[in-house]
Amino acid sequence: MSKLNVAPNIAKPDDFYARLLAVHEGRSKEESDAINARLVLILSNHIGDAAVLDEALALAADG
Amino acid sequence: MFADRYALAHKVYPYEKSPDQDRAEAVRHPVVIVGGGPIGVATALDLGQQGIPVLVLDDHEGIGTGSRAICFAKRCLEIADRYGCGERMLEKGVVWNLGKVFHRDDKIFEFNLLPEEGHKYPAFINLQQPYVEQYLIERLRTLQAEGAPIQLRGKNRVDAVEDKGDHVVLDVMTPDGPYKVEADWLVACDGASSPLRGMLGEEFTGKVFQDSFLIADIRMKGDLQFPTERWFWFEPSHGEGASTLLHKQPDDTWRVDFQIGWDVDRKEELKEENVRRRLDAFLGPEVEYDMVWTSIYTFQCKRMESFRRGHIFFAGDAAHQVSPFGARGANSGMQDADNLGWKLGLVIRGKAPETLLDTYSEERIYGADENILNSTRSTDFITPKSEISKIFRNAVLHLAGRAEFARPLVNSGRLSVPCVYDGLSLNGPDGLPGGPERTRVGAPMVDAPVGGKWLLEMLGGSFQLLTIDAEAPETLDVDGIGVTRVAVSAAGNPELAQRYLGDARSAVYLMRPDQHVAARWESYDEAALRSAVNIATGRA
Incomplete structure (x- = not known):
C-alpha cells in the first residue's frame, strides 16, 4: 500500500509556485475557486491510489 | 554652500579645495566615479589597485548614519577580500546560520544555512553598512598612502553632466563655488535615486510594491538577549504588522522590521512613541531597549535598460533596485564593481576593445534580472497581491508546520548567491x-x-x-x-x-x-x- 509522499518532491519550488499563481492572475475569485477545484480533481485522478488520497484529504482538512 | 541631505556618522573625507578648481581649463581624468558609497568606493579600490587613476566625487563629507544594509553574503565578502577589507568585515560581523519561521504564534519550522566546510568566508554575516563603508574608505586611505592614484573629494556635488560621446563633462559644485571636471569614463554610483540617471534622461522601469516597512534597530538593556538567529513571523499575533523580522547585528543591536501597509503617515509612524508601541507589543511590556535607528521604506524592483551608455556606466542601486528580501542590493552592487573594474582597466590600457565594456552591461543585467526575479517572488509571498495568492500563501504556511514538502515553498527571502553567467559572450569552451x-x-x-x-x-x-x-x-x-x-x-x-x-x-x-x-x-x-x-x- 502506498503512502502519501510529504517530502519535498518539486525540483524548483519557487518556479512552480510562480507558475501556480500565474494561472490565477487576472481571474476573479469565483474563477480561481473553479480552477482550484478542477486542479484537485485532475491531480487526484493522477494519483488514483485510494489510500494516498485519503491521507492527502486528511492532511488538507487538518487545522 | 550647500546643505547636507542626511546626517553623517563619520566625517571621513572633509571638503578640501583641489588645485583643479583654480585652473582655467577643466582637468581631464581617466575615470571619475560619482558617489562615495560602498559601490563607488569599491570601484575606486578595484581601479586604484590596478594603478588606474581614479577620482571619486561625493556630495557629502563622509558616511551617513543608520544601519541600512546589514546582510553581506559570501561572494560579497570574497570580493571585499580582494579589495583588502574582507577580513575586517568578518571580524566585526555576526555570523548566523539558523533561521526560524513563525506563522501567527507558532514556529512552523527552522532552517540551517548548513555552511559547507572549507571556505574562508561564511554564507552570511550581519554588519551595519556604516562599518562596511568605513573599512572600504580606510583601505582607500592605505592604498593612497602606498601611492595608488585615487582621489576622493567630499562636498563635490555634480549639478550637470554633458555626454560628449567619447568623454564626459561635469559641472561640480563645492563650498568654494562651481568648477568643471572632464572624464574619459564616468561611473555613476549615486544610489537608487541617481541624480545622474535623471540628468541624462535615462529610464528606470519596473515594479513598485504597495507596502511599507518600518525598521527599528534597537539595543537591548538588561539580561534578555535573543539568540543569533533570523526570526521571521508571518501574520504575527501582536498585530503590529503583517510580518515581522528580527535579526542580530553587532554591538548588541537587533534589527526589527515591521510590515505596516501602504497608506501610512510616515511622520506619525516614525514618532518614537508609535515605534515603541509596536515594539512593546512585539517584545512584551517588560523588555527594555534603546532605539538606535528608525526608518520607513517602500521598495521597487527596477533596472535600467542598459548599464552602459557610451563612456558612462551605472553601478549598484543607480542601475538596479530590488526589494530587501534576500539581501540582494549591496551584495549585487559589489559584484558590479568586481565586473567593471578589470574590463575598464584593460580598455584604458589599450589591451581590449571598447566593446568589452558592453559585456559589463550584459553580465550584470543577467545578474540583476535574477535578483529581481527572486526578490519579487519573495515580496509576492510576504505581501500577497491578490486574495487567491494570499489563500495559497496561508495554505503553504499552514502545511509547512505539518508536512515537510511545504517548507521549501515558504519564501521569506531567498538569500543572495552570485549568478553564473551561463551562455554569455565572454564564455570560452x-x-x-x-x-x-x-x-x-x-x-x-x-x-x-x-x-x-x-x-x-x-x-x-x-x-x-x-x-x-x-x-x-x-x-x-x-x-x-x-x-x-x-x-x-x-x-x-x-x-x-x-x-x-x-x-x-x-x-x-x-x-x-x-x-x-x-x-x-x-x-x-x-x-x-x-x-x-x-x-x-x-x-x-
Whole structure:
C-alpha cells in the first residue's frame, strides 16, 4: 500500500509556485475557486491510489 | 554652500579645495566615479589597485548614519577580500546560520544555512553598512598612502553632466563655488535615486510594491538577549504588522522590521512613541531597549535598460533596485564593481576593445534580472497581491508546520548567491568532461583549502591558469595580456578535487580577474588557451 509522499518532491519550488499563481492572475475569485477545484480533481485522478488520497484529504482538512 | 541631505556618522573625507578648481581649463581624468558609497568606493579600490587613476566625487563629507544594509553574503565578502577589507568585515560581523519561521504564534519550522566546510568566508554575516563603508574608505586611505592614484573629494556635488560621446563633462559644485571636471569614463554610483540617471534622461522601469516597512534597530538593556538567529513571523499575533523580522547585528543591536501597509503617515509612524508601541507589543511590556535607528521604506524592483551608455556606466542601486528580501542590493552592487573594474582597466590600457565594456552591461543585467526575479517572488509571498495568492500563501504556511514538502515553498527571502553567467559572450569552451556543475564556465570561483591556504587568496586581479595535476607554462603572453599559472594538486586537498575535478583526473581552468571561470579543459593546449583569453577579453 502506498503512502502519501510529504517530502519535498518539486525540483524548483519557487518556479512552480510562480507558475501556480500565474494561472490565477487576472481571474476573479469565483474563477480561481473553479480552477482550484478542477486542479484537485485532475491531480487526484493522477494519483488514483485510494489510500494516498485519503491521507492527502486528511492532511488538507487538518487545522 | 550647500546643505547636507542626511546626517553623517563619520566625517571621513572633509571638503578640501583641489588645485583643479583654480585652473582655467577643466582637468581631464581617466575615470571619475560619482558617489562615495560602498559601490563607488569599491570601484575606486578595484581601479586604484590596478594603478588606474581614479577620482571619486561625493556630495557629502563622509558616511551617513543608520544601519541600512546589514546582510553581506559570501561572494560579497570574497570580493571585499580582494579589495583588502574582507577580513575586517568578518571580524566585526555576526555570523548566523539558523533561521526560524513563525506563522501567527507558532514556529512552523527552522532552517540551517548548513555552511559547507572549507571556505574562508561564511554564507552570511550581519554588519551595519556604516562599518562596511568605513573599512572600504580606510583601505582607500592605505592604498593612497602606498601611492595608488585615487582621489576622493567630499562636498563635490555634480549639478550637470554633458555626454560628449567619447568623454564626459561635469559641472561640480563645492563650498568654494562651481568648477568643471572632464572624464574619459564616468561611473555613476549615486544610489537608487541617481541624480545622474535623471540628468541624462535615462529610464528606470519596473515594479513598485504597495507596502511599507518600518525598521527599528534597537539595543537591548538588561539580561534578555535573543539568540543569533533570523526570526521571521508571518501574520504575527501582536498585530503590529503583517510580518515581522528580527535579526542580530553587532554591538548588541537587533534589527526589527515591521510590515505596516501602504497608506501610512510616515511622520506619525516614525514618532518614537508609535515605534515603541509596536515594539512593546512585539517584545512584551517588560523588555527594555534603546532605539538606535528608525526608518520607513517602500521598495521597487527596477533596472535600467542598459548599464552602459557610451563612456558612462551605472553601478549598484543607480542601475538596479530590488526589494530587501534576500539581501540582494549591496551584495549585487559589489559584484558590479568586481565586473567593471578589470574590463575598464584593460580598455584604458589599450589591451581590449571598447566593446568589452558592453559585456559589463550584459553580465550584470543577467545578474540583476535574477535578483529581481527572486526578490519579487519573495515580496509576492510576504505581501500577497491578490486574495487567491494570499489563500495559497496561508495554505503553504499552514502545511509547512505539518508536512515537510511545504517548507521549501515558504519564501521569506531567498538569500543572495552570485549568478553564473551561463551562455554569455565572454564564455570560452567547457572542455572538462565530468567537471563539477558549480565551477562550470561562467561561474564565480568556489573557495577551497589548498595546502593550508585558501584558493580565494591565490586567484584574482589578473588572468590566471589554475592547473590541477596538469602541466602548463608558468606564464604566457597573449597579445599583451599576461596569464600566470597557479599550480595545485588534488592530492591532500579533497575539497579542491570535489569542487574543481569531479570525475576528471586533471583540470586546467582559465580564471578571469574577477575570479569567474572563463574556460576549462582537462589539459593544457596553447592554441585553445589563446583563443579563450581573446574571447574573455572581447578580442575574438
